[in-house]
Amino acid sequence: MGLLMKLGGIVTVLFGIVFTLAGAYGLAGGTGITFTINERVVSAQEGGIVFLIVGIIMLLGGIAMTYVARAARLMPERPERGEWAARWADLKYTLHLLRKNPLVMAGSMIAIFFVALSLLANLIVDPNLAVPTGYPEFEHSYPFQRKFMWPKHSVINWGPGVRLYEGPEQFYLGTDNWGRDLLKMIILAIPVDVENAVIVTVLAATFGTLIGALAGYVGGVVEEAVLRITDIFFAFPALVLALVFAAMFGRTLPTLRLALLLVWWPPYVRLMRGQILSEKQKGYVEALRGLGAGHLRILFRHIIPNSIYPILVQATLDFGGVILTFSALMFLGFSPSPSLPELGNLAASGYEHIFEAPWLIIFPGLTMLIIALAFNLVGDGLRDVLDPKLRR
Amino acid sequence: MQMEDLLVVKNLKTWFPIKSGIIQRTVGHVKAVDGISFTVHKGETFGLVGESGSGKTTAARSILRLIEPTEGEIYFDGINVSKAKGNKLRKLRRRMQIIFQDPYASLDPRQTVNSMLIEAMKIHGVTQSRSEAHERALELLNKVGLSEEHLYRFPHEFSGGQRQRIAVARVLAVNPDFLILDEPTSFLDVSVQASVLNLLKDLQKEFNLTYLFISHNLAVVHHMSNRVAVMYLGKFMEVAEKDIIYNSPKHPYTYHLMAAIPVPDPEFQKEEVLLTGDVPSPVDIPSGCRFHPRCPYSTDKCKRKEPSLTEKDGHWIACHHDIDFESGEIRA
């Protein structure tokens, strides 16, 4: 608990420093940039004041937190160096094993590249470009306008890239039916896909794992109930469910994510339950019970950490799966907006022009393939590396 | 007996139901432990021998309620173990510990030795502060013959013998009074076994521990125990001081068991005393005396009536007849 507070304090302080500096810059006049927040035009100066104030508060608050933690002795003595050193050595061994397989290394590199790309996409390409010129109704269709991390008019996006699309440029991958540069669209599409994959996979995995762990450990009626409910969800076809949701709640990304989520968590339940069942039989569980450990401790501190590896592997494999399924949904016409940069959507609109402009479907498709393959390789590598029989 | 009785077991039975059919009806029971009664005195080592299917492992776990017994009463230091619940049970668990057979499975592969020992202390609130716990962990490691450098290692970095020592250290961390040792050296090499057995004996003297020692290795049980019980198909056939059991047993099963022990002395003339048939399974227990199908001395009475465990001068035996094994003569 104390450690958390200390960490939280440090993070807050860091953010505080950043905000303060940003605010100061804005206050000093900046570049005359204006923001649009909820249809109200705000000048840099006003924004700067806000940032400055927020920054100073965070600074002070963070420092206070660290002091409080120490004063209340919530902070434990420094964790013994030996313990962490041991765990770090263990991790290094895992990484070493990973390094031995060239395919896995390639996959990991590519996967990391794509994740980095998804975080930086906004910096490389102006999201405005997604809005096809001449189609003002698509003005707000790009989801990243709502994203808080690097909003369209964020401080970080200052620079020449913001105002663009003057004059002719090179189109490395061609343009699509709206005249947008395909390469740039693909780059913009990657964060959308990666975000989808992360959200669906992480939520499905977490939820499914917890339920599965409960079912597996408790057994009896609870297990049966959970299994039956999971079976029901297993029976849902993803596409039909997406159709129903789309009809009921409209075609937005969150709706589609929800639909996929509902269909994606059952395999984790089965997986985790199986793992728990086999771990339960192992000697150390009995030894811990003999020692007097309670069920919660055994489940959360021992069994789950030992069973988590197949879940990790499955999750990485599912990354690619979610992207592909999303693309399928887009292809079938579930996209929130036809101009949304999303790999499946791009491929879908490219499908119509497959004979005149095959690049429209080839390149987005290829990108999907590479992403899915990369994560698959990572998952395979993880599975090989984390197999306890091969490890020691 | 002047020594106090630390553990009293009365008519302990552990039956596992066999379910079959679509609606999972209980069609029968595996009577793993079918009524055993005994006492263990403070400070002694009570040996329990038997072959596979005898129920000794189940009995050990039933005493600690790792497997819930079906019937019977267990008293530890006067406290009723069978009825204890929640916190009371946890307090009892601290005093009654167990070392398992497989050193490769009984340690969580993701925990360091340090973490294991500290966790044990945390569960029972044995120490107050972290530094005190750390001190004690080092002390325990030294007691079992390991050193500080072993504290931050993972189980897979140790050999079988060392892992058993870690298990012993973990168990000692909570200051128990009573230790069940379930085949603690079966998976260990001979030389390692010797050192672990010596360690157990030393610890018993130092901490005044009481042991229940289970093994199928009769020579090891003989080395460690004061009194020995011979178990067959869930019941005791004979219980006595170890020298009587090994040298002048009265039950035919005990006799054959002892005769089957290989002796590390090629010149020792052993008579070929072989028991026919296989070790039976506790699903289908024979009528009358459960040993009668394999017993070369069985009579009609043995088939019909099950003998009860009766005592004579501290020697308990469950047999209808009094047999002289040298001559094969059945007296009484």
Next chain:
Amino acid sequence: MLLSEQVREKNHVLEVKDLRVNFHTYRGEVKALNGVDLKLYKREILGLVGESGCGKSVTALTILGLLPENAYIIGGEILFKGEDVLKKSKENMRILRANELATVFQDPLTYLNPVLRIETQLIEVFMLNKKLLRQAAIAKKAHGKNVTFSDLLSWKKELASESSDSKVSKAEIKKMAKHLCVDILRLVKLPDPKRILRQYPFELSGGMRQRAMIAMALARRPSVFVADEITTAVDVTIQAQILHLMRELRDKIDASTIMITHDLSVAAEIADRIAVMYGGNIVEVGPTVEIFRNPLHPYTTMLMKAIPNVKKPVETLKSIPGTVPEMINPPSGCRFHPRCPFAMDKCRKKRPKLIEAVEKHEVACYLIGG
């Protein structure tokens, strides 16, 4: 008696000379066998005794040609009937395993095919040697009497003459095989062989499975029979039965047995000679009685003191200090020197060779010459 004559005349069936075997693992090269010298004489039971990691199983696997892929034979030879087995091709080794070298392993449950009945598996072994079956069938036709397996055992292997005029049908061969199955199960003292043949391995008890495996090994009429820890996983009464069976079979079959075990008491019961292994070497070998009466190598002596003996109880067992060596970085010179109370400088430098200290009793230790 016969054995001592053989030893004197150097009449051995199998000879292992300076065998060195390494394993490639992630952690490094495991130097499992470090120059093993072993002789196996006709019709003897040789007890190969050692603790885990000493290399006794690896020795057996090398003789059989069953080493895993990451094993490399660095040097040495294994002479079986004059030929170096290590130089044989995989196919030839397979033939050798089918006819001359038989093994029984520790855990019959995993070594028997769980989805086939005992009969199927046993017949398969017999059918490997159709020539023999044909001869047996011909003999049955000729003499009108059914051939027993014990008869087959006495037939010389070289009797491979095919009398082309006597023909026997496939059905008759199959029938002969079936009959031999029943007979061989009777030989290993399995009650009610016909019923057992129809059962699956999981329906048999541990002891019965072990006997079934022994039967499958015998069916090939081997010259060398390797038993790898066959009594380790069974109860003490079953172990006694199996040892008794081995003793009986020894007189009936014309084979030499290598009995691998970590239990010196088992070796004492059944072996004619004992070879003690440590750290990939044979450190002492000799007749059983001699070894127990007069153990020469410090390891052997300490090992004997570490075993609890029911007939001679002690208060404390003498344990051997230190641990079994890790074969990736084994100790230099004599592998035992870090744990040996008598270690001298030269023990660290060079490994002592096996020399005959007393008649028929060899030991590899500088304390006893060398």
